[in-house]
Amino acid sequence: MKRLLFGLSLIVPLAAPAQDAKKEIEKYQQMLGEGSPAELWELEGEALWKKAQGPQNVSFEKCDLGLGAGKVAGAYARLPRYFKDTDQVQDLESRLLTCMTTLQGRSLKDATARLFGNADRPSEMEYLVAYVVGQSRGHKMAAPVSHAKERASYELGKKMFFYRAGNWDFSCASCHGEPDKRIRMQELPMLSQPAGAQKAYTTWPAYRVSNSQLKTMQWRLNDCYRQMRFPEPEFASEATIALTHYLAVTAKGAPYNGPGTKR
């Protein structure tokens, strides 16, 4: 019988020069990728997916994420997309809200009461998202642009990416429109080009170690706009879905590798 004393500490770049710090961060990220708490969110999400809820007392198992009722495998890789029943382009979180309200009969007020959780209590949305995206692992990103509304969504998203506004005159492109830039020590993917979009979009949603939480795409956009000094975007609004659509299409072809793990 072995007795071991564990004192696991996060690898922190100390007084090392910037290049060494970068290597340490890469090592740390590799370690995280090989077994992430995100898998626990997937487990919990799967249980919630199968749980009967709401006035209709049904689970999400008949929820149509674009590939037909209840088909989850590969569905996230084909979002955002146009849905006939709502006559809208929807992303994953928007579609989950649709299933909560139409399938399960929950009110929109209840369904949106607590969309972002915290470290002590994740939200239902975060668990569900982790499960659904995990079921697209390995699938190639293939958000469609065949329907007229899908094309319009993509074009709107592209315009939004370059739209300069807010008190600091930022657009998404201010940080994500050039190659090989970083903010402090955080590398910034160039999201307007396939290589950068693929790397980023295939690893979000993600478990954020520094927050001990699973962060979704809607959260990611919300927090970007916050740091851009914009007002707050409406959750699952046409604007946020369009921007996601632009990212998803720019990332097309790359195999999905989420939910990811981030600093």
Next chain:
Amino acid sequence: MAAGPMKMRATLGSGFTDVRVLMTHPMTTAQSNQPLHFIQSVTVKQNGKTVVEAQISQAVSRNPVFTFRLKGGAKGDKIEVSWLDNKGENASIETAVA
């Protein structure tokens, strides 16, 4: 916070068994203003026999991931990992070596 989900993978290598466990736990340390709540010990059993008993310090992060490499082992071996925290709460998980 009640014990959250746990997940374990045990894979056979050449002469060893790699075990990876994901745990849910707040690991609230003396650094926060909240009452201390952290895992104090982790026990690993191989086919019912205790092979690792680890004393965990407060320096471990929330929702920790533990990796162990055990000597030997064979496919189908029963690996059980359990933890006990300072409040007396515990959880365990069992899996077969793949």
Next chain:
Amino acid sequence: MRRLLFVGILVAPLALAEPTPREVQDIHLRDFHAKGVVKKEAVAQDAVQRICTVTNDRPGAEIAKQLEADQMKTIAFPASGLMGDWKRGEDIAQSGRGMTFTDAPGTPNGGSCYNCHQLAAKEISYGTLGPSLQGFGKKRGSGEETQQYVYGKIYNAKAYNACSQMPRLGWSGTLTEQQIKDLVAYLLDPASPVNQ
């Protein structure tokens, strides 16, 4: 006479789906809401933002000059004493606080300088979105004109480069006059870590 058959190339469906700048702005006004210290109107574009957006930050020499002249008019240069305290300046350069929809009103804002720039050599956590400012005062000296330039640039960077990505820190109300003076000192004072 040659008969030429022109085949009109159909405008690609994608191009038809493009929203106009006005439509994009309206969608922003509809889908963003005020929160904390940030007003909803912040998503409506002013001239600089609109022109830079539609020209992909390359408005052409003439329009750039006009924009820069307009922006220069907004700068309130202090009557005297443009150099403040570099020690306070360092704190301001390090701080990323302020102007977001989760910032509490009334707390002092920072300049977020290290987010984009290298400054003091000893600080390795710096961004690369803007040029390195390491040794700035050492290279340019700390004369009146340089102080004026640095103050103006921090107050309203668009007065010097119409579509600069640098926020207009004075004009937007992010930093006070004293804070900008302290940053001028951080950049130009020979004793500042930026110039070691």
